[in-house]
Amino acid sequence: MLETVSEEPETETSNVPDIVVGRLPLYLRALSEMAMAGKLFTSSQELAAALGISSAQIRKDLSHFGEFGKQGTGYAVLELRDHLRQILQLDREWPVIVIGAGHIGSAVANYSGFAQRGFRVVAVFDNAPERIGTSIGAHRVKAMSELGAVIAQWRVQHAMLTVPAEFAQPVADQIIVAGIKAILNYAPTTLAVPPQVHVEYIDPVLHLQRMTYYL
Amino acid sequence: MLETVSEEPETETSNVPDIVVGRLPLYLRALSEMAMAGKLFTSSQELAAALGISSAQIRKDLSHFGEFGKQGTGYAVLELRDHLRQILQLDREWPVIVIGAGHIGSAVANYSGFAQRGFRVVAVFDNAPERIGTSIGAHRVKAMSELGAVIAQWRVQHAMLTVPAEFAQPVADQIIVAGIKAILNYAPTTLAVPPQVHVEYIDPVLHLQRMTYYL
DNA sequence: TAGATTGTTAATCGATTAACAATC
DNA sequence: TAGATTGTTAATCGATTAACAATC
Incomplete structure (x- = not known):
């Protein structure tokens, strides 16, 4: 039986390090708090300060999943929160x-x-x-x-x-x-x-x- | 006033990585379990299997604090448990x-x-x-x-x-x-x-x- | 435009592991 | 002695950070 060779065999595990995945819920928590406070935009620097980690790490972590920010502006709080929910499969109960x-x-x-x-x-x-x-x-x-x-x-x-x-x-x-x-x-x-x-x-x-x- | 120059100024922070200190209570927990079960000796390999980490890591971690084992024999359970309690300052309430x-x-x-x-x-x-x-x-x-x-x-x-x-x-x-x-x-x-x-x-x-x- | 901040690269830093001489 | 296991070294592996071109 002939099968198309897929570039990402479904048995292959994701290449995102566990330690990065482990931080996503922390980012989500901070963003949810900001959303509740009515904040519209944030930056990797602000998130970093709130969580006690480096802004470079936050940008690097997020870059595993896409480009969610804008230069000069930072991140839209609700948008990034929802992206993280999707990534973590938390867009359902x-x-x-x-x-x-x-x-x-x-x-x-x-x-x-x-x-x-x-x-x-x-x-x-x-x-x-x-x-x-x-x-x-x-x-x-x-x-x-x-x-x-x-x-x-x-x-x-x-x-x-x-x-x-x-x-x-x-x-x-x-x-x-x-x-x-x-x-x-x-x-x-x-x-x-x-x-x-x-x-x-x-x-x-x-x-x-x-x-x-x-x- | 003359003071002896100490080799380890009391302001210097310990050079043991936090991540190593963080694992010690895990080792202590496993050793306490073994002690309760009446086990007299164990090895880095046995501890590693119980905790799901590598034996090399356990030996390296312990080496920060002294030499607690014997070649060919391993570690005396009660002795290593008590050493860890001392290191963690858990020899009191x-x-x-x-x-x-x-x-x-x-x-x-x-x-x-x-x-x-x-x-x-x-x-x-x-x-x-x-x-x-x-x-x-x-x-x-x-x-x-x-x-x-x-x-x-x-x-x-x-x-x-x-x-x-x-x-x-x-x-x-x-x-x-x-x-x-x-x-x-x-x-x-x-x-x-x-x-x-x-x-x-x-x-x-x-x-x-x-x-x-x-x- | 000027200022701010991203995403990414390359360098640095640190942790883990493999391997083995020493030795019980 | 033979077998087992330590403590340690050096190599490998992976994570973090600094820096900056791109660009909003």
Whole structure:
């Protein structure tokens, strides 16, 4: 069977460095703030000052995705914000599930900041019988046995993991099998996952410990 | 007045890169886990596999602080753990305050993971009259006017900031004046602080947004 | 036009990795 | 001894920055 040779095989990974992608949400956050404040234009210098990084880095980062500015004028705030939303695929709402209905899970499920910035918590799960069926804000805690149905219903790809450290790996394995592709892990442990699954970590203690070195 | 010329003037900043210091708590976490599991020895290779980084990097990082291993044998788990605790100044307990008694502040104040790893929440503050005096776990929410007294009493240097984004900067200014030297900021905004103050950030939405790019 | 700021190039800077002698 | 693993060197890799022509 004959096939056209494409210049960018669809299996090739993007050539934008992860570290650059990692800064885009920071730019988006600053631009959203400016937009809310009614600001019409900004510059790489102004963004840099607000974020504590260099203006050259901002211009270089953006140049991976196109030309969004005008010489002498800078960037139109709303326009650049919307470009970043598109690049990050944040021009739509994404469903997220929370696994673990303890202290952290409850706080996370109730945090209004997710909805405001493109993510909607559609369900909270736990495997403790005494928690299943109880209310957490607007959510009723579901049993892990309902995981597959919920993921299928909402086409969920994101999960936040707020279970005790010793359960993080087995639970991660379980939700990956069920179709989750992006895990935000609040448990203080490193996860082993297949290459097509993305993991990010939140461990506040690590941050405190880092700063303590300098005191 | 004659003074001995010291080879390391006390004003000189350490020559260990921040990025290396940032990984030490990760190593400490892995070693503490191994210690709890009763493991006596480990190697840079084993640590690397557990953390998903290279063994060369672990050996290089540790070499900034001394020689902790033995050829052919690796590292004694308890010994290396204790060395890292010393290096990070985690061989003692540090008092921490929480500013903001909302959802996140409450979850943070109740999170047992801090005490287990060297940090004790000694007080929770808020400036809303209806919150002052209410209970959050074992804590009674204090007014911001008591900030100075509490910081002096416990010699607090660490604060976790869990106030709404628009108040983060003014509250940060306030606690810095009161003597805080390390801020863990949960508000989704960048803080401007004097150079002797350290800031680390936690914004779960940024992590979700980063992963969304790759979906 | 004069001033400001972009996008990009090339240089610099710093971090990671491979490799291996030393040695337990 | 043979096998394993360290600490360190040098090479590689990648990220950041300075500088500036282009141009709004």
